[in-house]
Amino acid sequence: MAKVEYYGRGANPNRRPSETVEIEGFAFTRSWCPITGNPFEVFAVERGKPGQVNDVLMKASIVASMHMQGRSSDEIENNLNTIDSCQGSDPLF
Numbered sequence: 001m002a003k004v005e006y007y008g009r010g011a012n013p014n015r016r017p018s019e020t021v022e023i024e025g026f027a028f029t030r031s032w033c034p035i036t037g038n039p040f041e042v043f044a045v046e047r048g049k050p051g052q053v054n055d056v057l058m059k060a061s062i063v064a065s066m067h068m069q070g071r072s073s074d075e076i077e078n079n080l081n082t083i084d085s086c087q088g089s090d091p092l093f
Contacts, residue, residue, distance in 0.1 A: 016040055022047070026057075041065035 018031035029043040042064050044057040059080065066076045 025049070039068050041068060 015034070016031040017034055018029055020027055020029040022028075025047050027043075027045050027047055031040050031042075032038060033040050041061075043061045046053050046057065062080065063076055066079065071079075
């Protein structure tokens, strides 16, 4: 398995190329570094349906994006704990 290289922390360009794909009511958006072309962040939502599925998709997107930006597991956990809806009963945690 090839080692994945990330764009890196602290180098968040304000404008990044991105694309959105819709599949059966779900929208997935990814962006990448305009300089290196490496993946930078991802977002996923279920269109038009508020609720637990969107909450989990949002948090999973945050975790994936932070990982792509080179953050440690401890940093990711600490940052997610600051989100009000991240509670012990949350299915993602």
